[in-house]
Amino acid sequence: MSTVLDIHDLRVDLAKTGGKISPVGPLDLTMEAGECLGIVGESGSGKSLTLKAILDLLPDGLARHAGHQKVREGDVLVERDPAALRGRKISMISQEPGAALDPLMRIGDLIAEIVRQHSGVSRSDAQLKAIDLLRRVGVPDPETRARFWPHALSGGLKQRVVISMALACRSEILLCDEPTTALDVTIQAQIVDLLRDLQKEEGLGLIFVTHDLALIRQIADRICIMYAGLVVESGPSTEIFARPRHPYTQALLAALPDIEQSTGRLVPIEGTPPNPRDFPVGCRFAPRCPKATDICLTSRPELERSASGTLTACFHAEGGS
Amino acid sequence: MSAFLKVEDLTVEFTVGGTKKAPAILRALRAVSLDVEKGSVYGIVGESGCGKSTLARVLSGLTPATSGNVLLEKQPLSQARSLAERRRIQMVFQDPGSSLNPSMTVRRMLAQLLIHHSIVPRTQIENRCQELMAQVNMPVDALGKKPGQLSGGQRQRIAIARALAMAPEILIADEPTAALDVSVQASVLNLMADLIAELGMTMIFISHDMAVVRRVCDRVAVMYLGRIVESGPTEEIFANPKHPYTNALMNAVPRLIPRAADDYQMLKAEQPSPLAKIEGCAFRGRCPKAGDICMTQDPALAGSAHQVACHFPRPPQQEGRS
Amino acid sequence: MEQVQSTKAARTPLPGKAKVGFAILAIYVLLGVLGPMLLPFDPDKANVLQRLKPPSSTHWLGTDQLGRDFLIRLLIAIRVDIPVALAAAFFPMVIGTVLGAIAGYYGRFTDIIVSRAADMVQAFPVYVFLLVLVFALGSGATSFIIAATAIAWVGYARLTRGEVLRLKGQEFVAAARVTGLPEWKILVTHVMPNALPQTLIYFMSDVVLMVLVLSSLSFLGVGIQPPTAEWGRMISEGQPFLHSHWRLAVAPGLMLMVFGIALSLIADGLDEWFRA
Numbered sequence: 033m034s035t036v037l038d039i040h041d042l043r044v045d046l047a048k049t050g051g052k053i054s055p056v057g058p059l060d061l062t063m064e065a066g067e068c069l070g071i072v073g074e075s076g077s078g079k080s081l082t083l084k085a086i087l088d089l090l091p092d093g094l095a096r097h098a099g100h101q102k103v104r105e106g107d108v109l110v111e112r113d114p115a116a117l118r119g120r121k122i123s124m125i126s127q128e129p130g131a132a133l134d135p136l137m138r139i140g141d142l143i144a145e146i147v148r149q150h151s152g153v154s155r156s157d158a159q160l161k162a163i164d165l166l167r168r169v170g171v172p173d174p175e176t177r178a179r180f181w182p183h184a185l186s187g188g189l190k191q192r193v194v195i196s197m198a199l200a201c202r203s204e205i206l207l208c209d210e211p212t213t214a215l216d217v218t219i220q221a222q223i224v225d226l227l228r229d230l231q232k233e234e235g236l237g238l239i240f241v242t243h244d245l246a247l248i249r250q251i252a253d254r255i256c257i258m259y260a261g262l263v264v265e266s267g268p269s270t271e272i273f274a275r276p277r278h279p280y281t282q283a284l285l286a287a288l289p290d291i292e293q294s295t296g297r298l299v300p301i302e303g304t305p306p307n308p309r310d311f312p313v314g315c316r317f318a319p320r321c322p323k324a325t326d327i328c329l330t331s332r333p334e335l336e337r338s339a340s341g342t343l344t345a346c347f348h349a350e351g352g353s
Numbered sequence: 354m355s356a357f358l359k360v361e362d363l364t365v366e367f368t369v370g371g372t373k374k375a376p377a378i379l380r381a382l383r384a385v386s387l388d389v390e391k392g393s394v395y396g397i398v399g400e401s402g403c404g405k406s407t408l409a410r411v412l413s414g415l416t417p418a419t420s421g422n423v424l425l426e427k428q429p430l431s432q433a434r435s436l437a438e439r440r441r442i443q444m445v446f447q448d449p450g451s452s453l454n455p456s457m458t459v460r461r462m463l464a465q466l467l468i469h470h471s472i473v474p475r476t477q478i479e480n481r482c483q484e485l486m487a488q489v490n491m492p493v494d495a496l497g498k499k500p501g502q503l504s505g506g507q508r509q510r511i512a513i514a515r516a517l518a519m520a521p522e523i524l525i526a527d528e529p530t531a532a533l534d535v536s537v538q539a540s541v542l543n544l545m546a547d548l549i550a551e552l553g554m555t556m557i558f559i560s561h562d563m564a565v566v567r568r569v570c571d572r573v574a575v576m577y578l579g580r581i582v583e584s585g586p587t588e589e590i591f592a593n594p595k596h597p598y599t600n601a602l603m604n605a606v607p608r609l610i611p612r613a614a615d616d617y618q619m620l621k622a623e624q625p626s627p628l629a630k631i632e633g634c635a636f637r638g639r640c641p642k643a644g645d646i647c648m649t650q651d652p653a654l655a656g657s658a659h660q661v662a663c664h665f666p667r668p669p670q671q672e673g674r675s
Numbered sequence: 676m677e678q679v680q681s682t683k684a685a686r687t688p689l690p691g692k693a694k695v696g697f698a699i700l701a702i703y704v705l706l707g708v709l710g711p712m713l714l715p716f717d718p719d720k721a722n723v724l725q726r727l728k729p730p731s732s733t734h735w736l737g738t739d740q741l742g743r744d745f746l747i748r749l750l751i752a753i754r755v756d757i758p759v760a761l762a763a764a765f766f767p768m769v770i771g772t773v774l775g776a777i778a779g780y781y782g783r784f785t786d787i788i789v790s791r792a793a794d795m796v797q798a799f800p801v802y803v804f805l806l807v808l809v810f811a812l813g814s815g816a817t818s819f820i821i822a823a824t825a826i827a828w829v830g831y832a833r834l835t836r837g838e839v840l841r842l843k844g845q846e847f848v849a850a851a852r853v854t855g856l857p858e859w860k861i862l863v864t865h866v867m868p869n870a871l872p873q874t875l876i877y878f879m880s881d882v883v884l885m886v887l888v889l890s891s892l893s894f895l896g897v898g899i900q901p902p903t904a905e906w907g908r909m910i911s912e913g914q915p916f917l918h919s920h921w922r923l924a925v926a927p928g929l930m931l932m933v934f935g936i937a938l939s940l941i942a943d944g945l946d947e948w949f950r951a
Contacts, residue, residue, distance in 0.1 A: 216400035217563075245535075291606045439853070466856075
């Protein structure tokens, strides 16, 4: 059995409302060993909150609920508390790597500290392992860089250091919350290459959140498209891009400029995403959807499997463009 | 080719510390030259630290140049711009959340400018404000709102209306869609394309988003560490990049539509610090083709329509790109 | 064409506490203006035969140690304390805000002068400085206002300078420059409207402070001179009678306290309102 993560009925509620207002969910997430699961959505879709909910790292005022959250240990799936998973089985990197680095510690010491916590080796051995890890994530001249302070590093290097910290934890799954959004495109390419390499060589599983559809196509094996807190379409990456079935997915693709195309008018999506306090009763995309009919306004569509293996939540899903 | 806007050897240096004897100098722009034809859209692309934002600030009169000239219709623009000079060149900033005054209604902001530049008589101000709203596809009741009551895309339209209020001849757009959501980007880009076509404006479009630049711009200049390394007609640059950096940049951008060869020629290492004094070509530390001459001689921009600053430019490719 | 939906209400309502504060303030003003007119007594004229009478149907709060009707003195003190305190906060606000704005926006030379002047004033202990000035200028309302202005402008100047420094780095200021507006216009029409809310809130607290300072000075014997009724002086004069007729000292203290609470509520409420 190759499923390493199985989350059912994940929800993020506004704590004070006692479950009446849920910016995210309910949604299910599953992940196979060593794969990259991409979560794509615009701002307000709840993609970042979803990731934070997996490790219960939500900001004040938001509460997490899940039907179950199981990870694989040995041969079985076991229910585990998010707090027990943090920094062990599951690690996280985010858009601001600098925020994760203690400014008063040299990066070599930071990594060595984590190594010692997880394997109890001696201080000097931990230092050597730290340098090893820096080399593994492609930091040039790691012996010298290990003595650097975080503020002396560029954005790309900081991100590599944070990734090496996740490796030091011996995590099996890495949650990536828009880790390349703040980086230059050539540096983004390097980080993406590193993550794919780790995926292949170390079997590191990735859940990668971004708003960049083209980037997700490059890195993810399976994709979930989120809108207004729900997954509206999911499936193998190649399938979704070749045959998008949900109107929102189709609209997104029509709105994006691709570098390979020089002409053709972009088609914007009119309107704005709904506020969690005002989520419509029926399908949340219906107010902006060109295909919406009466049923879309009154009932919420469930995810249904198509012949090609994609799940789509739409009453009018079809073979796309 | 008569250049409407001409930039000549523009250099901008900032002193950012160090000592009096050995000051630390940040070279944001190094002898940048370019020609912009009237009515065209000129794109400037590059990554962080390349100097494109500094160039925007010099062109819009916010930052003084250390040396060099900016000429509008052959007349050099003064460091302290006159009112008439200001009217002719306007700018749209990246983040409409911070580039609009949060305590001013749209109407007041526009009216202040219309009055200050004496663009229309007082009796016509309300009319002109409503016309501007129509031009940017916003309803008239937006005039009574403050930026906090509008969405990101709407704010950017207001920022565009502000620039248009003065009927400028040149519009500088500094990453105008970078802070917007994908679905909203499209509507703002469409608006800008329509305005360029209707008003015949000259535009300088600064962006790090290559896909957008390819659609919008007639000519493109690629910047790296304060210099222009390649410039030419957009299609030429995208189809046949001659500079190794341009090639790497194009290749690094993720694609929605898969290409035949979907791996990319990745750049190793990172940019050197803009404070460092570099001998020879600034790109040599990362260039897959760097030779001995690159270590000592800084290549000059050479060519006619399609210019490149490189000792070993890529030869034209046949089908697709390698 | 898009519909413009307000992503936020046009005006969030004024918080309840500010409304309560304003209500109390209004009551004070009403009492101060109308109260003494409706009572048939002379607040200043002593009538020793009637001294220290307890509350009765003629004198609702009794008489004070000089036989004057106590209630009318409490109310007429409003006509002294509130306007003087307002003036003593208003002039520093105007001067300090202007100086702080210029220092913050134009910087360099003006900043050096204003900041060093502020430092010099702040170097002195406040009450010492105040007492020295009042002794030099003589006692009474006018000297108090002048002395207060000489000292209190510093708070406003620092506050405004800080706000202006923060605002002038914002992109909308650069944008205003690109549109060709001259620097002074940008300062007055773009920067100051964003800086003033903080000043307003500070003003409210400052008025409270001025009332307390005025009362303290009057309590000490400088400030407002007898026989004019003023809360601080009334507290001082009521002190010897704390054991027998405690209302003479406590009532003016209560008037002071409630007034201070009202202004604090307004300041808090405005702060919340501006943040929203």
